[in-house]
Every structure is written in C-alpha cells, then in structure tokens.
Amino acid sequence: MNWTWFHKLGSPKWFYDISGRWLPWLSVAAALLLAVGTVWGLAFAPPDYQQGNSFRIIYIHVPAAILAQSCYIMLAVAGVVGLVWKMKLADVALQCAAPIGAWMTFVALLTGAVWGKPTWGAWWVWDARLTAMLILLFLYFGVIALGQSISNRDSAAKACAVLAIVGVVNIPIIKYSVDWWNTLHQPATFKVTEKPAMPAEMWVPLLIMVIGFYCFFAVVLLLRMRLEVLKRESRASWVKAEVERSL
Amino acid sequence: MSNVFTQLFTREARLLCRRPAELLNPLVFFGIVVALFPLAVGPESKLLETLSPGLVWVAALLAVLLSLDGLFRSDFEDGSLEQWVLSPHPLPLLVLAKVLAHWLFSGLALVLLAPLLALMLGLPARCVPVLLLSLLLGTPILSLLGAVGAALTVGLKRGGLLLALLILPLYIPVLILGSGALQAALQGLAATGHLLWLASLTALAVTLTPFAIAAGLTISVGE
Amino acid sequence: MSFESFADFLAMGKHGLYVWTAYGISLAVLALNVALPILARRRYLQDEARRLRRESKQ
Numbered sequence: 001m002n003w004t005w006f007h008k009l010g011s012p013k014w015f016y017d018i019s020g021r022w023l024p025w026l027s028v029a030a031a032l033l034l035a036v037g038t039v040w041g042l043a044f045a046p047p048d049y050q051q052g053n054s055f056r057i058i059y060i061h062v063p064a065a066i067l068a069q070s071c072y073i074m075l076a077v078a079g080v081v082g083l084v085w086k087m088k089l090a091d092v093a094l095q096c097a098a099p100i101g102a103w104m105t106f107v108a109l110l111t112g113a114v115w116g117k118p119t120w121g122a123w124w125v126w127d128a129r130l131t132a133m134l135i136l137l138f139l140y141f142g143v144i145a146l147g148q149s150i151s152n153r154d155s156a157a158k159a160c161a162v163l164a165i166v167g168v169v170n171i172p173i174i175k176y177s178v179d180w181w182n183t184l185h186q187p188a189t190f191k192v193t194e195k196p197a198m199p200a201e202m203w204v205p206l207l208i209m210v211i212g213f214y215c216f217f218a219v220v221l222l223l224r225m226r227l228e229v230l231k232r233e234s235r236a237s238w239v240k241a242e243v244e245r246s247l
Numbered sequence: 248m249s250n251v252f253t254q255l256f257t258r259e260a261r262l263l264c265r266r267p268a269e270l271l272n273p274l275v276f277f278g279i280v281v282a283l284f285p286l287a288v289g290p291e292s293k294l295l296e297t298l299s300p301g302l303v304w305v306a307a308l309l310a311v312l313l314s315l316d317g318l319f320r321s322d323f324e325d326g327s328l329e330q331w332v333l334s335p336h337p338l339p340l341l342v343l344a345k346v347l348a349h350w351l352f353s354g355l356a357l358v359l360l361a362p363l364l365a366l367m368l369g370l371p372a373r374c375v376p377v378l379l380l381s382l383l384l385g386t387p388i389l390s391l392l393g394a395v396g397a398a399l400t401v402g403l404k405r406g407g408l409l410l411a412l413l414i415l416p417l418y419i420p421v422l423i424l425g426s427g428a429l430q431a432a433l434q435g436l437a438a439t440g441h442l443l444w445l446a447s448l449t450a451l452a453v454t455l456t457p458f459a460i461a462a463g464l465t466i467s468v469g470e
Numbered sequence: 471m472s473f474e475s476f477a478d479f480l481a482m483g484k485h486g487l488y489v490w491t492a493y494g495i496s497l498a499v500l501a502l503n504v505a506l507p508i509l510a511r512r513r514y515l516q517d518e519a520r521r522l523r524r525e526s527k528q
Contacts, residue, residue, distance in 0.1 A: 034500075042493070043479060054485035057492045064496070083462075103503055107496050114492040118485050138416040145412050149403055155470040159399045162462050163413060166395055169455065170417050173448070177420035181427065216500065223507035227514060234518065243518045 009089050012229045013238050019222045026219045033212030040205035048202075057115040059206060063213035065108040065129075068136060069171075071101035071217065075143065076168035079161030089225075091157030092232070094164065095147050096224035100217060102140035109133050128182035132175050139167045153232075251336050252344045259348035270352055273314035274360055280306040281364040292369045299368035300429030303378065304385075306364075307357055308418055311386060314353045315393035316410055318346075319401040319464065328401075332468050339457035342464065346394045346457075354386040370433070377432035377442070384445040385425040391456040392417050398463030402470050420448065 008014045041059035048055035075094050082090035112130055113123045124130070143160050150156035233239045263270060284302045285295055295302075322328045331341050361382050362375045370378065396414040400406030428441035473479040482489045 038493070042489075043473060047483065052485060053482040054488050056482070056489050060492060060496045100503060103499055107499050110495055111492040114488050114495075118488050135416050135419055138412075142413040142416065145409055146399060149400075149409055150470070152470045155402075155466050158466045159463065162395075162459055162466065163399060166392075166417065166456075166459050170420070173420045174416075177423040177444075181423040220503050220507065223504070223511070227507055227511045230511075230518075231514065239518075240522060243515055243522060246515045246519070 010085075010087050012089065012233050013236070015089055016226060016229055016238075016242075019226055023219065023222055023226075026215055026222070030212055030215035030219050033208055033215060037205050037209035037212050041209065045202050045205055046199070051119055054115060054118040057111050059209045061108060061111040061115060062206060063210045064104045064111065065133060066210055067213045067217055068101055068104040068108050068133070071097055071104060072136060072139065072164070072171065073168060075101065075160075075164040079164040082157060083161050083165075088232075089229075091154070091161070092225050092228045093221065094160055095157060096228055097221055098140055098143045098147065098160070100220050100224070102137060102144060104213075104217070105133055105137040105140060109137065126182070128179045131182070132178045135174055135178070136171075139171075143167070252340055255341055255344040256348050259345055260352065263348065263352045269314075269317070270356065273310040273353055274356055276313055277306050277310040277357060277360060278364060280309060281368065285368070296369040296371070296433070299365055299370040300378075300426045300433060302368060303361055303365045303370070304422055304426040304429070307361060307382060307386065308389060308422055310357055311354065311389040312393055312411055312414060312418075314349075315390065315397050315414075316407045318349060318394055318397040319467075323401045323467070328464060328468050332465055338461035338464065342394070342398075342460045343453070343457045346390055346460070349394075350387055350390040354390050358382040358386060370429075374429060374432040377428055377438045380442055381425045381428040381438070381445060384442060384449050385421045387449050388421050388445075388452040389418060391452045391460070392421075395456055395459045395463055398460045398467060400467075401464070402467040421445070424448070 037059060042056055045056070045059075047053045075097055078090045078094040078097065081087050082094060109130070112133070116125055116130075117123050143163055146163055147156050147160045150159055230239055230242065281302060284298070284306075288294060288298065319328060322331075331338060334341070358379060362378060365375070365378055366372065393410070393414050396410045397406075399413065400410050403409065424441050424445045428438040428445065431438040431441060480486055480490075
C-alpha cells in the first residue's frame with residue numbers, strides 16, 4: 001500500500017491546500033444532508049405509535065450521541081498518531097476536535113433531557129446511557145482543561161494525547177459498569193431502546209442525519225484546524241501570502 | 248532490576264515515614280468527610296445504614312485523590328524525577344515502586360480506618376469483611392489511576408483541582424463496583440461478582456497504568 | 471407527509487414545545503460551532519494583515 005499520503009499529512013501547507021479544496025464540498029454535503037434529514041424526520045416520517053411526535057427528537061439526539069462517542073475515539077487515535085509518529089497535525093486535530101466533541105455531548109444530553117420530559121415524565125433520569133454520556137462530557141472537559149493549563153504547546157498536546165488514550169481504555173469499563181449499576185440499583189422502568197425495530201421511513205432519515213452530522217463535524221474540524229495551522233505557521237511565507245490574498 | 252525496585256521502594260517508605268503529617272492528613276480528611284454526611288442528611292440510623300456503602304466509598308475516593316496531589320511534586324522540584332527519566336532502568340517499574348510504597352502507607356491506612364467509620368455510620372458488622380476486601384482491591388486502582396493524573400499535572404502551579412477534574416470520571420467504575428459490593432453485602436446477597444470484577448480491574452491497572460504514568464512524567468519533565 | 475396542516479406540524483401532537491426546543495437549541499449550537507471558527511479566522515487574518523503592514527513599513 002502506498003503511504004505517501006500519510007506522510008504528506010506532516011506538511012502543514014499540503015494539509016492547508018487540500019483541506020481548502022475539500023471544505024466547500026464537505027460544507028455543501030453537510031448542509032444538504034442535514035436539511036434533507038431534518039425535513040424528512042420532522043415532516044414526513046410517521047409518528048411513533050407509543051411516543052407520538054416527541055420521538056422526532058431522535059433525529060438529532062442519536063446522531064449527536066454517536067458523533068460524541070466516535071469523536072472521543074478519534075481523539076485517542078490522533079493522540080496515538082501524535083505520540084508515535086510525532087505528527088504535529090495530529091496534535092492540532094486532537095485539540096481542535098475536543099471542544100466539538102464536548103458540544104456534541106452537550107447537544108445529546110440536552111435533547112435527551114427534553115425528550116425525557118414527555119417520555120419518562122422527568123427531565124433527568126439516572127438512566128445508564130444518560131449517565132454514561134454525562135461522564136463522557138466530564139472526560140471531554142478534562143482533556144480541554146488539561147490542554148489549556150499547560151503553556152508549552154507540544155507538551156500540552158502530548159499530555160492530552162496520554163489522557164485521551166487512558167480515557168479511551170476506560171470508556172468500555174465505564175460503560176459496562178454504569179450499565180451494571182443501573183440494573184442493580186433501580187430496575188429499568190423505561191427503555192427507549194426496546195422498541196420494535198423501526199420501519200424504513202423512520203431509520204432512513206436517521207441514517208441521513210448521522211452521515212450529515214459526520215460531515216458537519218468534518219467541516220468544523222477542518223475550519224478549526226486550518227486556523228490553528230495558520231497561527232502555528234505564521235512565520236512561513238505561504239501563510240503571509242495567504243493573509244495577503246484574504247484582504 | 249528487582250534490586251532497583253526494592254531500593255526505590257525502601258527509599259520512598261523511609262521518606263513517607265519521616266513526614267507523618269502528610270500521611271495523617273488524608274486520614275483526617277476521610278474522617279471529617281464521613282462525619283459531614285450525618286450532619287447533612289440527619290441522624291436517622293436507618294437512612295444512614297442504607298447510605299453508608301456509598302458514603303464510605305465516596306469519602307475514601309476523595310481522600311485518596313487528595314493524598315495523590317503531591318505524589319510527584321517534591322521529586323519534581325528537587326530534580327530526582329529527571330534522574331529517573333534519564334536512568335537506564337525502565338521508568339514504569341520505578342513508578343510502580345513509588346506508587347506501591349505510597350499505597351502501602353496511605354491507602355492501607357485508609358482501608359484500616361474505614362471499618363471504624365463505617366460502623367459509626369451504622370453498617371452492620373457482618374459487612375465489614377466485604378468492606379475491607381473491596382477497599383483493599385479498589386484503593387490500589389485509585390492510587391494508580393490518580394498517579395496518571397498526578398504525573399500529567401506535576402509541572403503545573405495549581406494542579407490540585409485539575410487533577411480532580413481529570414481523574415474523578417475515571418474513578419467511576421471503581422466506585423460503582425466497590426459500593427455495589429458493599430450494597431450487595433448489606434442486602435444479604437453475594438458480593439463475589441463485584442469483588443472479582445474489582446480484582447480484575449486491579450490486575451489491569453497494575454499492568455497498564457505504570458506505562459501511562461511513565462509517559463506522563465516524561466512529558467512533564469521534558470516541558 | 472404525516473401532518474394535515476401547517477398548524478398541525480407546529481403543534482407536533484401535544485409535544486410541539488419539546489420537539490421545537492430540542493431542534494432550536496441544537497440548531498443554535500451547530501450554528502455557534504460553525505460561526506466561532508469563521509469569526510476567529512477573520513479576526514486572525516485582519517490582525518495578521520495589520521502586523522505585516524506595520525512590519526513592512528519599518
């Protein structure tokens with residue numbers, strides 16, 4: 001297999017050029033997918049036979065939750081790449097992705113709470129999944145706080161990488177222990193997940209929304225990373241040319 | 248190699264014995280936190296009995312966390328950490344010796360103090376073996392995981408709060424399993440499942456965290 | 471289309487309040503996530519341009 005593309009990622013200028021070319025396409029894809037998914041989910045999908053129309057929150061809740069979880073795994077992968085291959089771009093990716101992941105976790109928690117009110121009758125239930133998401137939010141806060149409190153840029157990135165890797169090893173343990181805690185302490189009265197399998201009119205828009213959220217994540221990540229690369233390389237001549245071009 | 252391990256271990260033990268105040272502070276903190284709960288929730292013995300597994304575990308967890316804040320600080324300030332990183336001996340091993348010594352003195356004392364406080368909260372005496380066993384298996388994990396955070400934050404001016412922020416989410420499985428074991432014992436159920444899980448987590452922590460601690464120390468020293 | 475009229479669509483059965491709060495807040499968060507880096511980039515480029523001009527004058 002040809003690995004040159006991987007090593008090219010080490011060059012900030014190459015990344016800046018190629019990401020600039022991808023960005024418009026990704027933005028269009030994200031906007032289209034999100035718009036189609038939202039309209040389909042809100043207006044055309046049939047209402048759930050138990051929850052009525054409140055189930056339509058699923059079309060943002062589930063994609064945000066999936067994205068929040070995979071974003072943390074991405075942090076750890078970027079951390080490994082940064083620690084093993086000393087790739088600066090992986091450091092940038094790690095620190096730029098952490099706030100997006102935290103925001104996605106926040107969206108998942110908030111929509112979960114709003115959905116919980118009509119479904120469970122309470123804004124917050126110590127349900128295993130909700131609790132696991134809350135812990136994930138704290139894990140994100142930890143990475144962000146550590147990155148901000150270390151002044152040296154490279155050590156900050158390395159420290160965040162170690163923390164993200166430790167966190168990712170812990171996530172399955174946390175998930176299983178929280179599941180176990182939930183079944184032991186309080187019998188699960190309500191379960192959103194134990195519904196009959198969804199019909200296609202319901203899950204197709206969900207799938208569209210999930211892909212749309214991933215595209216959205218890629219767009220925001222590239223936006224943040226491109227700015228960070230510009231800041232880090234501010235002495236390079238191509239950055240000066242880019243600044244002059246933007247005027 | 249094992250020679251270095253024992254040497255470092257005895258050095259740490261001797262250092263810890265020379266500063267008994269640092270060993271006592273987490274224990275006093277443990278006692279005070281446990282005493283705060285009856286004052287907050289009221290003196291009803293039935294309520295306290297049902298809450299006691301969680302209270303003892305939360306207090307023990309916070310006490311361990313508090314004791315870990317200064318784990319590497321003096322070594323960092325006097326430069327011995329740099330020597331560790333530069334030495335030809337494997338850093339994870341050295342770190343393991345250090346954390347083990349710390350646990351033997353502060354963690355073990357905590358385990359021994361816990362039954363007294365738990366009995367004061369109204370935990371029946373038949374649950375004490377499970378309490379001891381769960382703390383015995385759980386506190387090493389707390390020390391090792393906390394040491395990862397301590398290693399990452401050792402170079403920072405105000406690392407204490409950050410340490411708590413980084414490490415407390417990672418403590419959750421231990422808290423769930425430890426207090427769960429005690430809860431099961433309180434209800435007259437078998438606690439073996441919880442304890443076995445805790446034991447396997449201890450094995451996992453002893454094998455994996457020294458590498459993370461070593462990586463954290465290398466980063467902090469290199470800064 | 472699973473709604474009879476636009477008013478029906480807004481009402482979402484009895485759950486209009488919940489559905490629209492959830493979607494509204496999520497939309498705000500997503501918009502914020504896009505707007506912040508774009509604004510930060512614009513500000514950075516302006517600052518850099520000013521700095522470059524100042525340095526070239528000297």
